[in-house]
Amino acid sequence: xxxxxxxxxxxxxxxxxxxxxxHDSEEKPIYNACASLVVEHADPRADDVxxxxxxxxxxxxxxxxxxxxxxxxxxxxxxxITQARSKAADSGIENVEFGYGEFRDPQYDGKVDIVVSxxxxxxxxxxxxxxxxxxxxxLGPRRFVLGDAMFFGSTAPDExxxxxxxxxxxxxxxxDVLTDVGFVITAVEHVHDQVGVLVAERVGDExxxxxxxxxxxxxx
Numbered sequence: 001x002x003x004x005x006x007x008x009x010x011x012x013x014x015x016x017x018x019x020x021x022x023h024d025s026e027e028k029p030i031y032n033a034c035a036s037l038v039v040e041h042a043d044p045r046a047d048d049v050x051x052x053x054x055x056x057x058x059x060x061x062x063x064x065x066x067x068x069x070x071x072x073x074x075x076x077x078x079x080x081i082t083q084a085r086s087k088a089a090d091s092g093i094e095n096v097e098f099g100y101g102e103f104r105d106p107q108y109d110g111k112v113d114i115v116v117s118x119x120x121x122x123x124x125x126x127x128x129x130x131x132x133x134x135x136x137x138x139l140g141p142r143r144f145v146l147g148d149a150m151f152f153g154s155t156a157p158d159e160x161x162x163x164x165x166x167x168x169x170x171x172x173x174x175x176d177v178l179t180d181v182g183f184v185i186t187a188v189e190h191v192h193d194q195v196g197v198l199v200a201e202r203v204g205d206e207x208x209x210x211x212x213x214x215x216x217x218x219x220x
Contacts, residue, residue: 027161030192031119035059037189037197038118038147044068048113051139053103053132054120058084058096064116065096072108074101103132112139118147122166129169130177137181144183147197150174152190161194174198 038060044050048068052061055073057080065071065088073096075081084098101107103117103124115136121129136144149161149168162168175185175198183200190196 030161030195034147034191034195034197035063035118037191038116038145039063041145041187041189041197041199042114042116042143044114049111050114050116051106051108051112051141053101053106053115053117053136054123055084055098056080056118056120058087058098060116060118061096061098062087062091062093065093068114069095071096072110072112073098074106074108076100076102104128104135106135106139112141113143115139115141115144116147117145119149121146122149122168125167126169126173129174133174133177134181137183142202144178144200145197146174146200147191147195149194150196150198152193152196157194161192168194171196171198 042050042060042064044064044067046067046069050061050064050068050071052058052064052071052073055061055075056077058073061071061073061084073081073084075084075098078100081098081100088094088096088098099107103121121132124132133144149166151157151168151170155168155170171188175188178185178198178200182203184203185198186201187199188196189198
């Protein structure tokens with residue numbers, strides 16, 4: 001792990017024990033709405049394996065475990081991984097595993113049907129976001145659901161929703177990268193002018209036939 005990611009992992013480990021309640025009054029409803037949409041759009045089948053990148057304390061992974069065959073959570077923070085494992089044990093959820101992994105090196109080479117990520121990719125600069133999405137595509141999932149900080153309008157809003165540590169991309173940039181690696185965009189959820197959810201699916205999959213045009217995306 002490079003020094004920047006190591007520092008980021010350490011920073012999240014320090015707040016892992018209260019991370020689930022750390023968002024301020026303005027951010028919390030937006031974060032929760034985004035997480036709910038990621039779970040809804042992931043929609044795993046009973047035999048699906050789901051990979052949750054930047055799993056944090058396992059909020060998304062544990063929510064999806066009820067419907068999926070198996071869920072794999074990956075994070076760069078030891079503290080977050082410990083919290084996620086504890087939550088799984090406390091809930092008696094056995095079809096989920098948590099361990100170390102980066103976006104560009106998930107350290108998982110098994111079957112993957114669906115990849116999800118919520119409020120994590122924004123920690124990478126745009127060139128590394130592209131590399132991460134390329135890695136995700138190479139895993140061969142039929143669906144990738146990304147919830148994150150992303151700009152639907154100005155990249156320098158008068159009232160930034162997030163402060164330090166958030167490097168949001170434009171929706172257009174993310175859509176371009178996703179389509180470049182072979183996905184089609186089937187849903188765009190505008191949670192906030194600075195937060196959204198993108199659903200990307202494989203061309204030819206039955207779920208991916210109802211695609212959105214560039215014009216439709218730009219209007220959201």
